[in-house]
Amino acid sequence: MAIQMKSLEQLQLMRAAGLVVAEALNLIKAAIAPGVTPLELDAIAADYLDAHNAIPSFLNYHGFPNVICASVNHEVVHGIPNERPLVSGDIISVDFGAIVNGWHGDSAFSVGVGAIDPADQKLMDTCEESMWRGIAAAKVGGHLSDISFAIENYIQSQGRYGILREYGGHGIGTEMHQEPHVINYGPAGLGPELKPGLALAIEPMITRGTERMKTLSDGWTVIASDKSNGAHFEHTFALLPDGKPFVTTAIDGGAADLGRFGIEISTLLR
Ligand code: MG
Numbered sequence: 001m002a003i004q005m006k007s008l009e010q011l012q013l014m015r016a017a018g019l020v021v022a023e024a025l026n027l028i029k030a031a032i033a034p035g036v037t038p039l040e041l042d043a044i045a046a047d048y049l050d051a052h053n054a055i056p057s058f059l060n061y062h063g064f065p066n067v068i069c070a071s072v073n074h075e076v077v078h079g080i081p082n083e084r085p086l087v088s089g090d091i092i093s094v095d096f097g098a099i100v101n102g103w104h105g106d107s108a109f110s111v112g113v114g115a116i117d118p119a120d121q122k123l124m125d126t127c128e129e130s131m132w133r134g135i136a137a138a139k140v141g142g143h144l145s146d147i148s149f150a151i152e153n154y155i156q157s158q159g160r161y162g163i164l165r166e167y168g169g170h171g172i173g174t175e176m177h178q179e180p181h182v183i184n185y186g187p188a189g190l191g192p193e194l195k196p197g198l199a200l201a202i203e204p205m206i207t208r209g210t211e212r213m214k215t216l217s218d219g220w221t222v223i224a225s226d227k228s229n230g231a232h233f234e235h236t237f238a239l240l241p242d243g244k245p246f247v248t249t250a251i252d253g254g255a256a257d258l259g260r261f262g263i264e265i266s267t268l269l270r
């Protein structure tokens with residue numbers, strides 16, 4: 001399938017969806033504490049969507065039963081929110097997508113609950129920074145795998161982490177998952193040329209141990225086969241007609257984090 005290239009007007013619609021995702025994830029992050037259940041976090045997202053004329057991307061997607069994915073500890077991605085209260089020392093990854101006027105935003109974060117193992121904090125910090133390095137590597141005239149290489153290169157510089165092989169980022173627009181698939185490893189300089197109008201969700205998924213995964217009997221929850229803890233960060237970004245990036249699911253458009261690499265975000269969106 002061809003890559004769906006977006007006009008400025010269409011990217012403005014994607015920004016609206018991205019802001020809904022960002023605001024809802026901020027509410028969820030603020031609510032995470034010992035004693036809170038993942039199902040309560042799911043309700044926060046559902047209520048926010050209802051109040052903002054937005055539709056969940058995940059609910060009923062291939063039969064997924066909830067609005068968010070909530071993956072705790074060695075659950076790496078696609079966890080189904082449940083009623084088990086979070087306890088101090090847990091880490092949780094929340095993945096969430098929303099549709100506004102037919103256009104999608106998709107974003108995820110991992111965070112610790114109470115006091116956590118410093119090695120889990122380093123896992124999450126490494127995952128988040130690799131996502132930003134990947135987005136920062138996306139330059140007009142470059143190639144898709146420049147992103148993949150930047151992600152893997154940073155993760156490997158930080159220690160021995162497992163990078164999930166079967167999952168990765170993706171094109172996004174009028175559907176949550178579009179071409180091209182964006183792997184989180186491999187050499188630079190390969191794949192489609194990066195052009196204005198391209199919109200991608202970049203989402204490294206890593207563990208403190210193996211890259212080998214298995215899916216639980218619920219048909220969704222993906223865990224590391226060695227049960228090591230996992231982390232997952234994701235943002236949706238686009239390359240604008242001025243050749244500059246804009247992160248649609250970051251409140252500030254990615255200005256602060258891309259600014260660390262000397263990258264100015266586009267002023268065509270706000
Ligand atoms: Mg996602």
Ligand code: MG
Pocket residue numbers: 106169170201203234
């Ligand atoms: Mg995604």
